[in-house]
Amino acid sequence: MRHIKQLDPKAETALSGQTVTFEAYVPFPNGKQRQVHATYVPHINEDAEVLGFFALVRDITEQVRTEEEVRRNRDELAHVLRVATMGELATSVAHELNQPLSAIAANSQAARRFLAADRPNTEEAIDALTDITSDAKRAGNVIRRMRDLLIKRQLQREPVDVNEAVSNVAGLLHSDAVSRQVTVTLDLADELPTTSGDRTQLEQVILNLMVNAFEAMTSSEIDRRELVVRTFIGDAGSAEITVSDTGPGFHPGRPDNVFEPFVTTKANGLGMGLPISRSIIDAHGGRLEAVHNPDGGATLHITLPAGGEDS
Numbered sequence: 104m105r106h107i108k109q110l111d112p113k114a115e116t117a118l119s120g121q122t123v124t125f126e127a128y129v130p131f132p133n134g135k136q137r138q139v140h141a142t143y144v145p146h147i148n149e150d151a152e153v154l155g156f157f158a159l160v161r162d163i164t165e166q167v168r169t170e171e172e173v174r175r176n177r178d179e180l181a182h183v184l185r186v187a188t189m190g191e192l193a194t195s196v197a198h199e200l201n202q203p204l205s206a207i208a209a210n211s212q213a214a215r216r217f218l219a220a221d222r223p224n225t226e227e228a229i230d231a232l233t234d235i236t237s238d239a240k241r242a243g244n245v246i247r248r249m250r251d252l253l254i255k256r257q258l259q260r261e262p263v264d265v266n267e268a269v270s271n272v273a274g275l276l277h278s279d280a281v282s283r284q285v286t287v288t289l290d291l292a293d294e295l296p297t298t299s300g301d302r303t304q305l306e307q308v309i310l311n312l313m314v315n316a317f318e319a320m321t322s323s324e325i326d327r328r329e330l331v332v333r334t335f336i337g338d339a340g341s342a343e344i345t346v347s348d349t350g351p352g353f354h355p356g357r358p359d360n361v362f363e364p365f366v367t368t369k370a371n372g373l374g375m376g377l378p379i380s381r382s383i384i385d386a387h388g389g390r391l392e393a394v395h396n397p398d399g400g401a402t403l404h405i406t407l408p409a410g411g412e413d414s
């Protein structure tokens with residue numbers, strides 16, 4: 104009985120009087136293996152003797168396979184969405200940037216002319232340079248506004264239960280966490296205020312942060328891959344979420360840099376997860392911040408204003 108082997112140590116625990124719950128792979132004679140979820144409940148008589156145990160065993164092979172497929176589809180969808188978003192963004196940005204860039208080119212030519220003349224006109228040159236500075240700022244604003252616009256245009260408003268959003272995303276990432284050997288702990292506050300916003304987008308933010316944490320911890324020791332998502336009530340009754348990991352943390356000194364578009368340390372990263380997440384949280388009237396943990400690792404902190412009921 105080859106397949107009993109894996110279950111034996113757990114049987115011993117159950118026979119010592121403790122309930123055990125675990126997942127295991129059970130080899131079948133046809134060479135295939137099935138994944139099972141099992142609970143052994145000891146059968147204890149009035150004299151506190153263990154007579155045996157009840158084994159509640161469920162075959163979860165199909166369930167796990169479906170979860171993996173859902174995750175793959177989700178990753179593909181997120182990728183397609185991001186590429187589509189980027190394409191749209193790039194077109195509008197190029198269009199809007201044309202004007203300030205042409206002005207910058209014209210003004211810098213003028214400044215050169217004023218300075219290269221036989222009698223240099225520094226006053227006009229300074230004016231041209233001042234115009235260049237303000238056009239450069241305008242160009243920067245175009246990029247920021249386009250990003251915000253893109254996100255606001257798609258924003259729905261409904262009361263969102265923050266704890267439920269966290270639990271949904273954690274459920275979605277369960278098999279991911281198992282395969283990456285990450286322990287995920289949810290520490291959710293009772294009576295958290297609902298917030299008003301777009302459930303899908305808020306879940307997208309939590310997902311981005313959790314996936315970043317998973318990716319950050321691939322370099323950590325296996326027994327130190329811990330992700331904790333905590334919700335709590337903040338000042339002014341806000342709903343707060345922190346996502347903390349035990350990875351390497353951010354580069355010293357500049358955690359804010361990671362919110363800039365295209366900042367990535369990953370071979371396949373776009374560097375858009377955090378900037379998009381911050382824009383979504385901004386559009387909800389909240390804040391997204393990155394902090395170093397005193398004992399290593401990173402914490403991403405979301406603050407969302409209360410106010411789901413009356414919207």
Ligand SMILES: Nc1ncnc2c1ncn2[C@@H]1O[C@H](COP(=O)(O)OP(=O)(O)OP(=O)(O)O)[C@@H](O)[C@H]1O
Nearest residue numbers: 315316319352361367368372373374375376377401
């Ligand atoms: N939890 C974390 N711990 C350490 N570094 C992190 C963490 N989260 C993000 N970073 C750093 O910030 C960078 C930017 O993250 P961001 O999510 O914006 O982009 P990305 O994950 O690289 O790519 P993608 O666009 O696929 O999300 C990452 O490449 C990584 O260097």
Ligand SMILES: [Mg+2]
Nearest residue numbers: 311315376377
């Ligand atoms: Mg990311």
